[in-house]
Amino acid sequence: MAIQKSTPAVDGVHAFKLPDVGEGLIEAELLTWYVKPGDEVKDGQMICEIETAKAVVELPCPYSGTVKELFAAEGETVEVGTVIITVDDGTGGSGGGTAEADTGAETEEREKPLVGYGEKAASTQRRPRRRPAATAPTPAAPAPRPAPTPEPAAPAAPVRSEGRPLAKPPVRKLAKDLGIDLATVSPTGKDGIITRDDVHAAVEAVRAPEVVPEAAPAVEAPVETDRSAREQRIPIKGVRKHTAAAMVNSAFTAPHVTEFLQVDVTRTMKAVARLRERPDFADVKVSPLLLVAKALLMAIRRHPGINSSWDEENQEIVVKNYVNLGIAAATERGLVVPNIKDAESQTLPELAASLKRLTETARAGKTGPADMSGGTITITNVGVFGVDAGTPIINPGEAAILAFGQIRDMPWVHKGELKIRKVTTLSLSFDHRLVDGELGSKVLRDIGTALEDPELTALAWG
Known part of the structure; x- marks a missing residue:
């Protein structure tokens, strides 16, 4: 860099x-x-x-x-x-x-700030508002009656001019949750501010035993404890903050449609086992995700419209003649979607090596901005979490996302007989502005066909 x-x-x-x-x-x-x-x-x-x-x-x-x-x-x-x-x-x-x-704060040769992120202008001060002169009391007004001398009592909570006790917002919420009127609480904080301890002391006072008729049993009302001690607050920042904003923008901008397809992937699992034994795959991890990615790439070649984007400014649909294949990865810092550049031009061993590099980098938290920009379509493997299917949200700027569910043994009609087969569920979410139901269905069908018999599909489609 x-x-x-x-x-x-x-x-x-x-x-x-x-x-x-x-x-x-x-x-x-x-x-x-x-x-x-x-x-x-x-x-x-x-x-x-x-x-x-x-x-x-x-x-x-x-x-x-x-x-x-x-x-x-x-x-x-x-x-x-x-x-x-x-x-x-x-x-x-x-x-x-x-x-x-x-830091160069007092030199005329200092670096010019970036546009929009420069030094903030010095804060301005308002001129004090002129107070109106005090007016003489109206002669006809009766003299105020002297207030009776009150008996000694505990000091009341200081109040503002409008009559509100002094307390910070979290303390006010705590008092509200515990049913305590702040006007009855004696403050111990600096400048007469009511603290959390003051509120809890008021709670203890409320819980003091009261005299009740002998016929009625004394029942102590349950008092809710401070919930903040049982809660964890995690700052929203970094990758998680960006992901949240992107997903909200996508969900409320692109009209999502999701279709599902159950697929018999018994032959895909057999193909994975054979590939693991080949020398050219010795240094990479061969998983079902590799063949799912290959099936998606083959479907894109047959239906390029699924690999497109919506240009709002120019009112155009941009069909990409290249595939930057995104793979959603869950990390400690949140969800990231790095992508394999020009995945359509890679051989199966090269694609396996790219998947290995991408996932290892993401898990290490070292994925760079360049690896996460320019994606054209995405795969999310929810099956690794033991999930069958879902309705994934499209990555912003793309037309579709494919969710790959867990592979499990299920009863399946195979060659006219009921057998136990390896079955998975595919979920394809697509932007209905770009992809209509026919195109989305054809893409999902072709992916399923490729996974049902990957070797035959590779020979037929080239």
């Missing part, structure tokens, strides 16, 4: 800003630093690992020298264009500049 050296040095200190490593990304989470202040670095050396909305990537340093300071902590989300590290190349003068000088 080439990083442009666009930030000038101040007293020999270079400020490295977080670049846009994808297409229009605005932020990234800094996962791991590989260096610390005082370390020597070289131009091109990997200095940190970041997670963008699309992938986990490593950033190379564009300077050589000594690490002066790190400006982002591990786990912190940083906006594109923000300085994350400074490097001293040893050519400066005293080197005693301030942090502002190091």
